[in-house]
Amino acid sequence: xxxxxxxxxxxxxxxxxxxxxxxxxxxxxxxxxxxxxxxxxxxxxxxxxxxxxxxxxxxxxxxxxxxxxxxxxxxxxxxxxxxxxxxxxxxxxxxxxxxxxxxxxxxxxxxxxxxxxxxxxxxxxxxxxxxxxxxxxxxxxxxxxxxxxxxxxxxxxxxxxxxxxxxxxxxxxxxxxxxxxxxxxxxxxxxxxxxxxxxxxxxxxxxxxxxxxxxxxxxxxxxxxxxxxxxxxxxxxxxxxxxxxxxxxxxxxxxxxxx
Amino acid sequence: xxxxxxxxxxxxxxxxxxxxxxxxxxxxxxxxxxxxxxxxxxxxxxxxxxxxxxxxxxxxxxxxxxxxxxxxxxxxxxxxxxxxxxxxxxxxxxxxxxxxxxxxxxxxxxxxxxxxxxxxxxxxxxxxxxxxxxxxxxxxxxxxxxxxxxxxxxxxxxxxxxxxxxxxxxxxxxxxxxxxxxxxxxxxxxxxxxxxxxxxxxxxxxxxxxxxxxxxxxxxxxxxxxxxxxxxxxxxxxxxxxxxxxxxxxxxxxxxxxx
DNA sequence: TGACGTCACTTGTCCTTATGAGTGATGACT
DNA sequence: AGTCATCACTCATAAGGACAAGTGACGTCA
Numbered sequence: 001x002x003x004x005x006x007x008x009x010x011x012x013x014x015x016x017x018x019x020x021x022x023x024x025x026x027x028x029x030x031x032x033x034x035x036x037x038x039x040x041x042x043x044x045x046x047x048x049x050x051x052x053x054x055x056x057x058x059x060x061x062x063x064x065x066x067x068x069x070x071x072x073x074x075x076x077x078x079x080x081x082x083x084x085x086x087x088x089x090x091x092x093x094x095x096x097x098x099x100x101x102x103x104x105x106x107x108x109x110x111x112x113x114x115x116x117x118x119x120x121x122x123x124x125x126x127x128x129x130x131x132x133x134x135x136x137x138x139x140x141x142x143x144x145x146x147x148x149x150x151x152x153x154x155x156x157x158x159x160x161x162x163x164x165x166x167x168x169x170x171x172x173x174x175x176x177x178x179x180x181x182x183x184x185x186x187x188x189x190x191x192x193x194x195x196x197x198x199x200x201x202x203x204x205x206x207x208x209x210x211x212x213x214x215x216x217x218x219x220x221x222x223x224x225x226x227x228x229x230x231x232x233x234x235x236x237x238x239x240x241x242x243x244x245x246x247x248x249x250x251x252x253x254x255x256x257x258x259x
Numbered sequence: 260x261x262x263x264x265x266x267x268x269x270x271x272x273x274x275x276x277x278x279x280x281x282x283x284x285x286x287x288x289x290x291x292x293x294x295x296x297x298x299x300x301x302x303x304x305x306x307x308x309x310x311x312x313x314x315x316x317x318x319x320x321x322x323x324x325x326x327x328x329x330x331x332x333x334x335x336x337x338x339x340x341x342x343x344x345x346x347x348x349x350x351x352x353x354x355x356x357x358x359x360x361x362x363x364x365x366x367x368x369x370x371x372x373x374x375x376x377x378x379x380x381x382x383x384x385x386x387x388x389x390x391x392x393x394x395x396x397x398x399x400x401x402x403x404x405x406x407x408x409x410x411x412x413x414x415x416x417x418x419x420x421x422x423x424x425x426x427x428x429x430x431x432x433x434x435x436x437x438x439x440x441x442x443x444x445x446x447x448x449x450x451x452x453x454x455x456x457x458x459x460x461x462x463x464x465x466x467x468x469x470x471x472x473x474x475x476x477x478x479x480x481x482x483x484x485x486x487x488x489x490x491x492x493x494x495x496x497x498x499x500x501x502x503x504x505x506x507x508x509x510x511x512x513x514x515x516x517x518x
Numbered sequence: 519t520g521a522c523g524t525c526a527c528t529t530g531t532c533c534t535t536a537t538g539a540g541t542g543a544t545g546a547c548t
Numbered sequence: 549a550g551t552c553a554t555c556a557c558t559c560a561t562a563a564g565g566a567c568a569a570g571t572g573a574c575g576t577c578a
Contacts, residue, residue, distance in 0.1 A: 009561060019459070035528065046563045051529090059318050059470070061456040068528050068570030078378060079453065086506060119337060188507040194338065195454035195472040195497035197320040200278070211318070213454040213472030213497070238454035238472070245504050247345060248447040268531060294558060305533050310559090327540030327558050523576080530569070538561070548551075 011052035014043050018053065022062055022073050029075040033063065061211035074209075081146050081241035083234075085191060085217070103139035106147065111135045120153055123192070123220050124228045131156040138205060147206045148236040158229050189221040191245075195238060206237050213238045270311035273302050277312065281321055281332050288334040292322065320470035333468075340405045340500035342493075344450060344476070362398035365406065370394045379412055382451070382479050383487045390415040397464060406465045407495040417488050448480040450504075454497060465496050472497045 018039075021027050034042060039050045054071060057063045065071045116130040124130075137150040194216045198208055206214070219232040277298075280286050293301060298309045313330060316322045324330045375389045383389075396409040453475045457467055465473070478491040 011561075016459075023458075037528085048564090049562060052561080054529095055314070059456070060458065065529070066570090067530065068572085070528060082451070085504070188505070191504045191506060192341070193452055193474070193502040193504070195474050197318070197470050197472065199282075199319065200275075211456050213456065215452070215454050243452040245344070245450045245452070245506075246447070247450060247504075270531075296558085307534090308532065311531085313559095324559070325540090326560065327542085329558060519578105521576105521578080523574105525574085526572095528569100528571075531567085533566080534564085536562085536564105539559085541558070542556095544553105544555080546551100546553080548549100 010045055011049045011056065014039070014045060014050065014053035015056040017043070018057060019060075019062060022057075027073050029073050029077075031073050032069075033071040033073065035070055059211050061209075064209060079238070079240055079242040080144050081141060082244050083241055084244050084246075086244075086246040102141050102143070103148065103150075104142055106138040106140040109135055109137045114153075120231060123218055124153070124155060124231055126155060126228075133159050144240065146236060146240040148234055148241075149202065149205055151231075151233040153231040153233075155228075155230070189219050192218045192220075193243060194218075198237075202235065206235070208237045209239065215241070215243065217243065269304055270308045270315065273298070273304060273308065273312035274315040276302070277316060278319075278321060281316075286332050288332050288336075290332050291328075292330040292332065294329055318470050320468075323468060338497070338499055338501040340400060340403050341503050342500055343503050343505075345503075345505040361400050361402070362407065362409075363401055365397040365399040368394055368396045373412075379490060382477055383412070383414060383490055385414060385487075392418050403499065405495060405499040407493055407500075408461070408464055410490075410492040412490040412492075414487075414489070448478050451477045451479075452502060453477075457496075461494065465494070467496045468498065474500070474502065476502065 036050050040047055063071050064074050112134045114132050114134045116126050121128055133154045135152045139148045139150050195213045198214045202214055214235050215238045216235045221229045223229055295309050322330050323333050371393050373391050373393045375385050380387055392413045394411045398407045398409050454472045457473045473494050474497045475494045480488045482488055
């Protein structure tokens with residue numbers, strides 16, 4: 001029976017005590033925490049209070065709870081997968097993304113037509129309700145089991161200048177490839193990185209544990225006049241993968257985003 | 260009284276109903292949700308069930324609950340601050356980060372000596388328990404109120420070659436500046452981006468709302484021989500800011516990370 | 519030996535009841 | 549008019565009880 005008194009609510013004191021024990025290494029990663037009943041007697045509180053404390057630690061991503069088994073200290077291991085987002089080398093005049101080919105499709109791609117939202121419209125420098133081709137894919141890296149959601153959005157205007165896109169089912173990926181290999185289109189893009197908590201559909205598709213944020217990268221490719229060509233989005237669990245960028249000063253002013 | 264039946268637990272059905280109402284726009288952003296008592300009669304469930312549903316939505320970051328006032332739909336607005344992480348231009352032969360000067364110090368910097376951990380050692384290509392200078396700062400962007408935690412780590416070996424570092428209190432920021440302006444050190448670095456849920460100290464320092472992930476950027480600067488010079492870490496609430504990278508193909512193979 | 523039922527353990531769900539505490543409006547008192 | 553006590557509303561915390569459901573080990577039975 002550890003007497004606790006400090007900060008505020010009872011359950012927060014219990015949570016703080018357990019958290020401290022975890023961070024200090026008293027409870028090793030992957031080890032089993034005391035059961036709810038044991039924690040009740042240990043701290044002299046009721047079951048709702050214990051469960052409240054556990055819920056708090058769960059929301060912090062410190063522990064995993066498995067029905068019928070108990071609570072386990074989450075192994076806070078670093079992400080196993082590093083996604084190199086810089087252009088690393090050229091091959092026969094074609095630029096290659098280092099990790100562009102690790103992914104396999106876990107499902108059939110889903111292609112559709114849609115319109116710009118506030119957020120996608122801003123990235124593509126288009127107004128609201130502009131027509132777009134869309135393609136959603138669920139990707140998986142077989143070596144690590146990491147899953148990712150991929151989306152390609154191409155404005156109608158751009159798509160008209162590109163072969164393969166008129167066909168059904170349209171294949172935006174092939175079109176993107178075509179754009180990248182064309183001389184008329186300078187190879188330059190902007191990536192925007194965000195993080196947010198997953199909605200239930202993302203949780204399910206990415207098979208995310210509790211309290212795991214989603215990393216979200218939006219890539220906008222530009223042509224020589226710095227006009228947006230298309231948008232590629234990738235989202236994945238922040239517990240599985242990280243992003244890496246190589247940045248070099250080139251002694252020349254970088255092209256401005258807005259002319 | 261909406262009858263609900265579908266998926267699993269009662270509270271999940273309630274949570275799903277409310278979530279749907281939010282996502283469909285029935286409950287507008289910043290609007291007040293029905294009170295717990297109203298939800299109890301609306302769905303014919305007890306208070307713990309309602310609270311359980313609300314806790315789930317809170318963990319998803321969909322709502323904010325304010326004691327004594329009620330539950331509000333969180334305005335899922337995009338981050339207001341975009342941190343440009345590319346080198347945008349040169350000025351009198353000195354490279355400048357576009358947003359390098361938006362920050363103000365919210366507290367006195369804290370400088371100290373420490374040793375490499377598993378994660379920092381890997382980034383700096385050092386073994387375990389190597390000696391480092393460290394400097395932690397709490398930054399704030401006055402125009403948006405965004406807060407960020409900044410950390411600089413410099414190996415002793417590197418620091419010995421740099422003036423200003425021997426002094427007390429040492430000023431790693433000035434030292435980093437010195438390194439960047441030296442000809443002997445090529446201007447090139449690698450940034451690694453991750454996201455995780457905040458620990459209580461991060462929650463407090465960054466003043467984060469519920470269910471808000473932390474974005475974490477680690478920048479490692481290299482010298483001409485691709486040896487790591489120092490490490491800079493920046494972390495901030497993913498609700499306030501996003502990262503932006505400008506990527507350009509330079510027709511030359513990029514330097515490899517490992518020789 | 520193998521299959522299966524049971525049991526003891528775990529967490530999950532749901533209810534009832536009670537009290538504390540923050541917020542804002544109302545209204546009385548000065 | 550202005551100040552402040554009160555009250556009705558909100559969510560927060562805590563306890564207790566009951567039953568459902570997942571898990572694994574043990575023991576029985578064919």
